Amino acid sequence: MVKNPIxxxxxxxxxxxxxxxIRHFLEIRQFAQLxxxxxxxxxxxxxxxxxxxxxxxxxxxxxxxxxxxxxxYMNQLTVPTAIIWGxxxxxxxxxxxQRLANINPxxxxxxxxIEDVGLTTQLELPGLTIGLIRKLLKLxx
Numbered sequence: 001m002v003k004n005p006i007x008x009x010x011x012x013x014x015x016x017x018x019x020x021x022i023r024h025f026l027e028i029r030q031f032a033q034l035x036x037x038x039x040x041x042x043x044x045x046x047x048x049x050x051x052x053x054x055x056x057x058x059x060x061x062x063x064x065x066x067x068x069x070x071x072x073y074m075n076q077l078t079v080p081t082a083i084i085w086g087x088x089x090x091x092x093x094x095x096x097x098q099r100l101a102n103i104n105p106x107x108x109x110x111x112x113x114i115e116d117v118g119l120t121t122q123l124e125l126p127g128l129t130i131g132l133i134r135k136l137l138k139l140x141x
Contacts, residue, residue, distance in 0.1 A: 032088035
C-alpha cells in the first residue's frame with residue numbers, strides 16, 4: 001500500500017497524522033514500556049508528521065529505503081564511539097549492535113545495552129541516557 005501514491009497519502013493523513021496513530025506506532029514499535037509514552041512525545045511526533053512533505057520520510061522508513069549495510073562501513077570509523085542499545089528494540093536486536101561493535105573495537109570503546117527499553121532510549125529513559133552519555137564523555141580518548 002505504501003507504494004501507491006494515492007492510497008499511501010490517504011493512509012498517512014487518516015491513520016498516521018493524528019494522536020492515536022502516533023501513539024499506536026510508539027506502542028508497537030518504539031517503546032518497551034507504554035507508561036513511558038507521554039503526551040509531549042506524542043505531540044512532538046505529531047508536529048513533525050504534519051510538516052510539508054513529511055510523508056516522504058515516513059514512507060521511506062516503512063519501505064526500507066533508508067536501510068543500508070552499516071557493517072560495510074564500521075572499519076572506517078576512527079573516532080572513539082559508544083553504542084547505547086535498547087534491549088527490547090523491535091527493529092534491531094542487541095546482538096546486531098554487539099556484532100557492529102566487535103567489527104571495530106579500536107573505535108567502538110563501549111557497547112551498552114539498556115534493559116527494558118525499546119528503540120529510542122533517549123526518549124524512553126532520558127535521564128538514564130543523559131547520565132550514561134555524561135559518564136562516557138569523561139572516559140579517556
